Amino acid sequence: MYVTSELLLDDGVLERRFTLDGIPGLLWTPADASASTPVPLILLGHPPLGLDAMYPRLVSRARHAAADGFASATIELPGSGDRPAWPALDQAREDLRRAMRAGEPVGDDLVDALVLPLVDAAAPEWRAALDTLLQLPELTGPVGVSGGLISLGVRLTATDPRVAAAVLFAGSFVPRVIFEEARRVTVPLHVLLQWDDEGNDRDSSLALFDTFASRDKSLHAHLGGHTGVPASAGEAAAGFLRRHLKKA
Template sequence: MHVTSEQRLDDGVLERAFTLGEIPGILWTPEAASLSAPVPLILLGHPPLGLRKMYARLAARARQSAAEGFAAATIELPGSGDRPGWPALDQARADLRRTMQAGEPVSDGIVDALVLPLVDKAVPEWQAALDAFLSLPEIGGPVGYSGGVISLGIRLAVVEPRIVAAGLFAGSLVPRVMFEEARQVTIPLHVLLQWDDEGNDRQAALDLFDAFGSQEKSLQANMGGHTGVPQFAGDAAIQFFARHLTSGRAVRSAGQGS
């Protein structure tokens, strides 16, 4: 992990831009992180629009996390932002755009082509990034995953045991095979659904929520479109992480001792 720039934000949060191999990313740590015990971490998911474009929203979420005493971090998705172009992904995006503009139903083939290669490629990258974050003395876990491409969150929740809780955003196209993976998820989940999300099939989102195997899963549905998540819903998501990443710390160390 090579830090390329760092700045202290006005609330004391330390923001570090870095590269991990060729992958750019950003890490935010609360002011107190260097002074006290290692802090939990929230991985910030985001749509594949490039970190530069998503920066303002990511930084706001990171600062909210830092206010709860958590570090937050994210990396660029394959084919997005400053990373090398990915012609197959661009093709899938163009197919989706064309289909939606024509008012036609989005086929399973388009959704699969758009999401599955992205998840396959991104998951090991996020796991490698997690290795790097957890090797820093100021970050100790446990780790949560929050938002972004929901299929990435599902896959990570299944394959990455260091992630103990996930806040997912039911706002993107979900390949059918991910419903099967959803049944294998057992960590606590907090799922946000925008009831009038223009880019999302509400019934599919409810079916996906139903499919999750987790014993503790909570669906919070609010009015409004894709980007209209109300402030109080963001607060509730942070409280979810506060509940699981704080009490989880004790549970984890108890487990590690046995």
């Protein structure tokens, strides 16, 4: 990991920009994180819009996490930001937009083409980032996953034993194979659903929630579209992570 810049925010949070095998990333650590008092880490998921575009929301989430005693980190998704373009993925996104504009059903083949290549490429990169980040003396487990593409969150939670709790946002289409992986998810889950999300299949989201094998799982549904998440939803998710990461 190569740190490209450091910035001390006004609340004492240290922000480090880094690259890992050419992949840009961000790490935020609270002021009291040290080798003698290491803090748990939360992986901050985000949509494939680029870290620069998502930075205001990411840094706000990271600062709230730091106030709760957690470090936060994220990396750029494949095909986003300054990473090489991914024409096949761009075409799948355009095909989805075209189908939704025409009021056509979104079939499994289109969902698979849109989501699975991204998850297959991104999941190993996020695990590699976690390998490296947890070598820093000021960071420790347990690890939480928060937000972003729900299919990537499911993959990470199902396959990485270091993840002790996850906040998942049911805001995107989910391939059938991810449903099978969801059966292996047993950690505590806090799932957020916008009831009127224009870019999501509500019935599919409810079915996915039912599929999770976790004994400790809760579904938090709010009226409104994809971007209408109320502030109280973030507060509830933060409380969930405090309970489970600090208890672990």
